[in-house]
Amino acid sequence: MSTVVPRPQEPARFIQAEIGQKTYLLEVANTPQKRWSGLSNRPKLAEDHGMLFVFPQAVHVDFCMAGMKFPLDIIWLRNGRVIELTENFPCSGRKAELPIRSNERFDRVIELNAGEIKSSGLKVGDRPSFR
Numbered sequence: 162m163s164t165v166v167p168r169p170q171e172p173a174r175f176i177q178a179e180i181g182q183k184t185y186l187l188e189v190a191n192t193p194q195k196r197w198s199g200l201s202n203r204p205k206l207a208e209d210h211g212m213l214f215v216f217p218q219a220v221h222v223d224f225c226m227a228g229m230k231f232p233l234d235i236i237w238l239r240n241g242r243v244i245e246l247t248e249n250f251p252c253s254g255r256k257a258e259l260p261i262r263s264n265e266r267f268d269r270v271i272e273l274n275a276g277e278i279k280s281s282g283l284k285v286g287d288r289p290s291f292r
Contacts (some may be wrong), residue, residue: 163167164199165228168207173188173189174189174191175186175187175188175189176291176292177211177291177292178211178213178287178289178290178291178292179290180271180273180277180283180287180289180291181188181278181283181284181289182281182282183209183273183277183280184209185209185211185273185277186209186210186211186232186292187204187210187211187212187213187271187277188210188211188212188213189212189213189215190212190213190214191214191215194292196216196246197229199212199214199224199272200212200229200272201226201228201229202228202230202259203230205230205231206231206273206274208274210273210285211271211272211273211274211276211277212272213269213271213291214269214270214271214272214276215217215268215269215278216267216268216269218268219239219266219267219268220262220266220267220268221262221265221266221267222248222262223261223262224226224228224260224261224262224270225258225260226250226252226258226260226261228256229252230252230254231274232249232250232251232273232274232275233237233247233249233252233273233274233275233280234246234247234248234249234250234272234273234274234275234276234277234278235247235250235261235270235271235273235292236269236270236271236272236283236289237263237265237267237270238267238268238269238271238289239242239265239266239267239268240268241268241284241289242286242287242290243279243284243286243287243289244263244267244285244290245263245264245265245267246263246278246283246285247276248275248276248279248282249276250275255274270286271289
């Protein structure tokens with residue numbers, strides 16, 4: 162009988178992003194496993210923090226909000242430009258049980274605490290910058 166030794170978790174990678182008029186620290190989700198788990202099952206998201214989901218090419222896939230414990234603002238990007246904004250997506254109730262997706266293909270998604278799109282002044286067509 163062989164023993165399976167679990168691989169250690171890869172440490173989280175963070176980048177800074179200028180989004181609208183604010184700066185955020187974003188955890189990068191750039192592997193299938195990280196994109197799948199996202200922010201689920203976390204008790205909260207620190208102020209001015211978020212998650213950047215990176216896809217190898219433009220996709221049109223659902224985001225599942227199962228296990229979310231706080232509402233989110235979602236920024237959908239393609240080629241560095243904001244293509245759609247979803248504000249205050251709930252973490253409970255009937256709507257939260259449904260998957261969410263952009264109306265267009267996207268290659269990056271940013272999730273922030275609910276209310277951040279409004280407070281940052283972000284609009285469709287803007288180009289967040291990453292460092």
